Amino acid sequence: MxxxxxxxxxxxxxxxxxxxEPSGIRAALRDAVPAADDASADELFTRWQRHREREEQRIGQGDRPYASTEVIDAEAARLVADRAGLADPVVIARLATAGQRxxxxxxxxxxxxxxxxxxxxxxxxxxxxxxxxxxxxxxxxxxxxxxxxxxxxxxxxxxxxxxxxxxxxxxxxxxxxxxxxxxxxxxxxxxxxxxxxxxxxxxxxxxxxxxxxxxxxxxxxxxxxxxxxx
Missing domain, CATH: 3.40.50.1000 (HAD superfamily/HAD-like)
Structure with missing residues (x-):
């Protein structure tokens, strides 16, 4: 050193x-979708992470104008909600801020x-x-x-x-x-x-x-x- x-x-x-970050996002997903089993929660977490990584890469490559993590996390929350059949806007809005907790x-x-x-x-x-x-x-x-x-x-x-x-x-x-x-x-x-x-x-x-x-x-x-x- x-x-x-x-x-x-x-x-x-x-x-x-x-x-x-992984445990924090997983906890937020379990709060939003309490009926999800371990396999389902893992799939939702993977979907969230892949969206974040893909969109940040697209911005870095010039394929998308800059968008903050708040915007990208809101997109990820919507993708997860659609996958889990979650429709409550209050729950989805809280999920979108999981990266702040x-x-x-x-x-x-x-x-x-x-x-x-x-x-x-x-x-x-x-x-x-x-x-x-x-x-x-x-x-x-x-x-x-x-x-x-x-x-x-x-x-x-x-x-x-x-x-x-x-x-x-x-x-x-x-x-x-x-x-x-x-x-x-x-x-x-x-x-x-x-x-x-x-x-x-x-x-x-x-x-x-x-x-x-x-x-x-x-x-x-x-x-x-x-x-x-x-």
């Missing part, structure tokens, strides 16, 4: 890295607090500004600043998103550490010149053995200890 003296600012991915991983809140005593800490997320406001409040995440990719009308892994973090950090990219549970996210950050650290999460995207990230950690506590140890 890079020496802490080499790092000025730490940037965290949010969805999946600091909050448990995701639980933090057990080490996220305390780990951020520890790290923020030593470094400026930024959040960087594809979630919209409004969604991040509510998600941070729900999960208890405290930042020095949190950035939405909505500011550059793009989605990770577009380079504009990482440049937003570097510009906000106000220092050379090699002194900015990007932390994520997704190897694809870290690859893009590395291409932008940032330092990179992988943190394992059950629903993450682990790196290949051959990938040369600056650090790999089993959890946030291990990362914080490595960065704050002199």
């Amino acid at each position: 890079a020496e802490s003296s080499d790092i000025e600012v730490v940037v965290f991915d949010v969805l999946g890295t600091l909050v448990d 995701l639980p933090p991983w057990d080490d996220s809140v305390a780990g951020l607090a520890r790290l923020a005593q030593r470094f400026p800490v930024l959040g960087l997320s594809n979630a919209s500004r409004a969604a991040l406001l509510r998600l941070n409040a729900h999960a208890g995440l405290r930042w020095h600043q949190v950035l939405s990719a909505e500011a550059v009308l793009a989605y990770n892994p577009s380079p504009e998103v990482y440049q937003l973090a570097v510009d906000t950090a106000g220092c050379p990219p090699e002194r900015v550490l990007m932390v994520a549970a997704h190897a694809w996210d870290l690859r893009a950050a590395r291409m932008s010149g940032m330092r990179t650290a992988y943190v394992h999460r059950p629903a993450g995207d682990p790196p290949k053995d051959s990938e040369a990230f600056d650090g790999r950690f089993n959890g946030l506590d291990d990362l914080v200890t490595a960065l704050t140890r002199r």
Whole structure:
């Protein structure tokens, strides 16, 4: 891992890295469709996730104008509702905001607090500004600043998103550490010149053995200890 003296600012991915997105969406689906068995709930969750991924990719490829996560989540909620035979507009509207009520991983809140005593800490997320406001409040995440990719009308892994973090950090990219549970996210950050650290999460995207990230950690506590140890 890079020496802490080499790092000025730490940037965290949010969805999946600091909050448990799959369990949060699944819980919202079960609330909306309580009669669904495990197999049906899994199918609805897969439908939701595929829509999110497909539409973000279409936007990244220029096949669709930018739309915020609030818009895309509302579309996903409607697809799921149609599949499940759900017609109650109030229930569908609440389901559409499921991404704003995701639980933090057990080490996220305390780990951020520890790290923020030593470094400026930024959040960087594809979630919209409004969604991040509510998600941070729900999960208890405290930042020095949190950035939405909505500011550059793009989605990770577009380079504009990482440049937003570097510009906000106000220092050379090699002194900015990007932390994520997704190897694809870290690859893009590395291409932008940032330092990179992988943190394992059950629903993450682990790196290949051959990938040369600056650090790999089993959890946030291990990362914080490595960065704050002199």
